[in-house]
Amino acid sequence: MKPSKAAWRRALCVGALLWAQAASAAFPDRPIKLIVPYAPAGVTDTLARALAEGMGRELAQPVIVENRAGGSTQIGTRSVARAAADGYTLLLATNGNMVLSPFLYKNLNYDVKRELEVIGIAAELPTVIVTNTQVPVSDLRQFGAYAKAHPDKVNYASLGQSNVAFLASKMLETELDVRMTEVPYKGSSPALAGVLANDAQLLVDILSSSLPFIRAGKLKPLAVPNNERLEALPDVPTIAEAGYAPFHAVSWVGLAVPKNTPREVIAVLQRAMASVVESPQFRQNFTAVGLTVLAPKTAAQIESYLEADRKRWGDIIRRHNIALD
Incomplete structure (x- = not known):
């Protein structure tokens, strides 16, 4: 008796699931690329390289930084949006490429929310x-x-x-x-x-x-355009303390992967990232130059953080009618 089409489909699905689980269990078994959509200079690039070095140690595989600047971060960001969703291509995510660009550029040929997923936020600037x-x-x-x-x-x-x-x-x-x-x-x-x-x-x-x-x-x-005074400038008032309406103007830096990257792979990357960010040396190095290192967030917390950022800057961009294309 020949198997039915439904039985074939079930077998194929089970096979695909087992293959994905085996691939995830072996992750990573080769070097990982971290695409930085900025020029190789400044604190953002420095933080990217610190993450890459630390995560490479945690994962026992090199994490290779590749700067792909240009197009107001669009070139590097698009390359990761179109990459294989296997965890071997990471994006240095900021609110520049993940939040502001979709509001400022109406003709992006990729969709940040549909094609990329932020898996961790390391620090605020x-x-x-x-x-x-x-x-x-x-x-x-x-x-x-x-x-x-x-x-x-x-x-x-x-x-x-x-x-x-x-x-x-x-x-x-x-x-x-x-x-x-x-x-x-x-x-x-x-x-x-x-x-x-x-x-x-x-x-x-x-x-x-x-x-x-x-x-x-x-x-x-x-x-300081911040919700509270900064550790590096304890005597400098916030906007609200200076007598004006409060606003929170910070950049942030994290990591993103192509959408549909397996959850098991994302979990491995998140554990490695958390280990780096929570290390005393990382915190000390970046707090000393004025960054705010953040505790690891759950997926729900990351999405809530991003939605608040989108609302904040989307409202401002619409109010001032700012468009760059």
């Missing part, structure tokens, strides 16, 4: 509002008064329009009720140089970039 020592103010309210007294003569340095710092600058204009002129720079280092030279009078910057200049007395921190 807080921002700080700074000015130079030539601007005669010592707090944010004084800066607002200074900007109103010098209409059209106050510039803010911009790192481009597809990042948290730019959006926080737009929010700040609204809160201070002032109009400032955007001066674009290609990166944090030239932006800092512009502020130090007084070509721009204000910068919302990733704390890790500005912190050495703040500690050296070359930049003045006016406030």
Whole structure:
């Protein structure tokens, strides 16, 4: 008696399941690639390499960092969205490529929510509002008064329009009720140089970039766009403490994989990532430069975190009618 078609289908399904379980049990049995959609410089790249090195030790397989910058993170992100869902291709995920891009670029040829899954968030990168020592103010309210007294003569340095710092600058204009002129720079280092030279009078910057200049007395921190004061700047008030509506402007860095990666494989990667992030050395190294290292999150907690971020920045982008294509 020949097996029925239904029996064949059941056998095939069982075979596929057993094959997937065997493949997952052996994971990883070869090197893993970590695609970083940014240039090889700065704290984001440094954190990616620390994750890769630590996870490589935990997994007993190399995790090889491959920088694929370009297209405002689209090139590297798309390559992972289209990769095999087997755990051997990881993406350095940030709110730049996972949250902001879908709002800012209407013609993305990939779908972040349908094609990628964030499996862990390692750290937040807080921002700080700074000015130079030539601007005669010592707090944010004084800066607002200074900007109103010098209409059209106050510039803010911009790192481009597809990042948290730019959006926080737009929010700040609204809160201070002032109009400032955007001066674009290609990166944090030239932006800092512009502020130090007084070509721009204000910068919302990733704390890790500005912190050495703040500690050296070359930049003045006016406030932090954060829900609470930062450990690295305990004397600097939050936006709310400075007398304005609170807003939380942080970048974050984590890992993502192609959608439909087996849950068993994701669990292996998450355990390795958690072991690295929870190590005292990792926490000490990145807390010292102004990052906030986060405890591991469950899948539900990650999704809740992402939804809050999407709502926060989606509302701001729509309010200011910002589109980049």
